[in-house]
Amino acid sequence: MLVVERVVADEFVTTQQRTPLYDALVSYAKKDITPFDVPGHKRGIDDHPLNDTLGEMTLRMDANSMQELDLLSHPESVIKEAQRLAAQAFDADEAYFLVNGTTVGILAMILATCKQNDTILVPRNCHKSVMNGILLSGAKPVFIQPEIDEKFGIAHGISVDSAKKALVENPHAKAILVTYPTYFGAMNGLKKICELAHAQNTIVLVDSAHGAHLTVLPEALDAIKAGADLVVLSMHKTGGSLTQSSLLLQKTTLIPSNHMQKVINMLQTTSASYLLMSSLDVARKELALFGRERFEALKQVVMRAIEILETNSRYEVLKSDYVNKKFKQGYDWTKLVIRVNDLGLTGFEVYTLLKKHYGIQAELAEGYVVMCVISYKDSEQSLTKLVHALKDIEQRFAKQQPIHLPNVLNEKMNELAMTPQQASQKLHETINIYEAIGRISADSIMIYPPGIPLVIPGEVISPRVLQVYDFYSRNIGNVLVETQEKHQILVLKGDR
CATH class of the missing domain: 3.40.640.10 (Type I PLP-dependent aspartate aminotransferase-like (Major domain))
Structure with missing residues (x-):
């Protein structure tokens, strides 16, 4: 066996x-060919501006479909x-x-x-x-x-x-x-x-x-x-x-x-x-060939970084034992979710501090947490830089009292009055979002990242939706509405 x-x-x-596919594309890119097909940059000839930043091979590999490339x-x-x-x-x-x-x-x-x-x-x-x-x-x-x-x-x-x-x-x-x-x-x-x-x-x-x-x-x-x-x-x-x-x-x-x-x-x-x-x-x-080995080695580095971060600090990192015990679910340790509200700071504030003072780009922020995504390209060096930055933030910017926010997430589901398609096909009107409570939405309000809607077409706009919308609008501004007009939303015309 x-x-x-x-x-x-x-x-x-x-x-x-x-x-x-990669081999065929590289082979094509290296050939001496005079292109009379698309794309219009013609393989980057005649000193194309993108050659300086992307390189000649990149534009040569930006090819059109053809027999040898499928x-x-x-x-x-x-x-x-x-x-x-x-x-x-x-x-x-x-x-x-x-x-x-x-x-x-x-x-x-x-x-x-x-x-x-x-x-x-x-x-x-x-x-x-x-x-x-x-x-x-x-x-x-x-x-x-x-x-x-x-x-x-x-x-x-x-x-x-x-x-x-x-x-x-x-x-x-x-x-x-x-x-x-x-x-x-x-x-x-x-x-x-x-x-x-x-x-x-x-x-x-x-x-x-x-x-x-x-x-x-x-x-x-x-x-x-x-x-x-x-x-x-x-x-x-x-x-x-x-x-x-x-x-x-x-x-x-x-x-x-x-x-x-x-x-x-x-x-x-x-x-x-x-x-x-x-x-x-x-x-x-x-x-397929190297992922398992790299992640196995990296896990030890990540676990050590978490241990150092949490020692003598007010940070708490989301861990598998906690998720399993409280919610009976597994956990992917490559998502480094760091709770920061015990520092008296929001995740939004820590996210901004990491970028502004330490040159670190986190994946996203929420009211209580900041999240960093780990991939097999991370290293002890990158994680050490992150831990040192977070430790320094605690020393320099932490406040005395933890913060507790009432509008971190929408913990209630909205009433679905009709299917999203039915709502999209009815007559709409644009109104001020703060006057939309009780109306049926023909729009999506989305927090991005991660791209999860607060309300979708066909749902009734509740007071809770507006509270969470207002919180994110004021704190980070990453609220997307299909109307693309500030504080405006599409609702069904004559729905009340």
């Missing part, structure tokens, strides 16, 4: 060393082979390259599985793209409240019990969408949720935008191995590819692969970036 496993492992390593919408050669290698690396049946980010993958998953009036079960703290997928499909969302962490002021994943309750109450639900891991690293009992869903023929869709690396974390269970049918990974977030490049993984016979490809083609550009696609090819190789 051990001999067989060794042979399989050796074959995996040998296969995963290949980067067919076609993303109908792959037959090097792209097909690169996608096959990605499927093998992630233990999926199919892998699809995405150049419009994970957003297009989420839209594709929903549109491939849900039709008009189909029921889809979704966490209320899901990404805005999920809401847009529901709007486009005409599906009826049934929201599941996530687990609320009042101490850290954040939401974790939906519990197994709440997922089970939603499935029992909606036995004909077409799909259930799970965020795994959450933006803050919580990993619920996805395997059990998959078993419960499949028992009633409900398809499991997983937004794993922040979990591309889970497949190489020894202590983690990635979404495909947990039993999900369709999974989207933001390879650019934690897998090392270029921004906007993602993967959609399929491991189910419930959805024909040709149907999945058709839906993706409807949503995705026909002018796919070869820079993005080739970066997926390279990142997949790096993650």
Whole structure:
């Protein structure tokens, strides 16, 4: 048995060393070709300004679809082979390259599985793209409240019990969408949720935008191995590819692969970036061959950094023991969620101090926490710099009393008056957002990052929504409204 496993492992390593798309693209870029096709920069000739910053090879690799480079919408050669290698690396049946980010993958998953009036079960703290997928499909969302962490002021994943309750109450639900891991690293009992869903023929869709690396974390269970049918990974977030490049993984016979490809083609550009696609090819190789070893070594560095940070300080870092004990969920240690409110500072203030005084760019801030994302490219040096900066912030800027904020997050679900699609198709009017309580929204109010809406089309705007909106508007200003007019929102005309 051990001999067989060794042979399989050796074959995996040998296969995963290949980067067919990247190699073909580099080969093309090095050829002496006079271009009479697009793109219009013509391989960067004639001293193109971008040559000085991006380099000549970058523009030469920014190519158009052609025979030797294959076609993303109908792959037959090097792209097909690169996608096959990605499927093998992630233990999926199919892998699809995405150049419009994970957003297009989420839209594709929903549109491939849900039709008009189909029921889809979704966490209320899901990404805005999920809401847009529901709007486009005409599906009826049934929201599941996530687990609320009042101490850290954040939401974790939906519990197994709440997922089970939603499935029992909606036995004909077409799909259930799970965020795994959450933006803050919580990993619920996805395997059990998959078993419960499949028992009633409900398809499991997983937004794993922040979990591309889970497949190489020894202590983690990635979404495909947990039993999900369709999974989207933001390879650019934690897998090392270029921004906007993602993967959609399929491991189910419930959805024909040709149907999945058709839906993706409807949503995705026909002018796919070869820079993005080739970066997926390279990142997949790096993650498959070296990811496990690098993350194993890095974990010890991270744990030591957390220990130093918390020693004789008022900081508290979110940890797996806490998440498991309090919420019965796992935790991804590469999300460094640091609670700072005991310093008398908000996460927004610490986020700004890190950037302004120490040259450190954190991932995001919330009322009580600041979060830093760890990847296999981090090191003892980068983590030491972060810890020293945080220690210095405590010495220089901390106040005597901790702060407790009433509007850190919206812990209540809004009333859904109609489906998002129904709301989008009715007559609208623009009003002042502070006069919108009780009105049915035709708009989305979104906190970005992480891109989770406070209200979506079809929901009733509650006093709580306005309180949280006002808090974020005043503290950090990263509140996005579709009207793009300050303090204005679209509501249904004549809804009261």
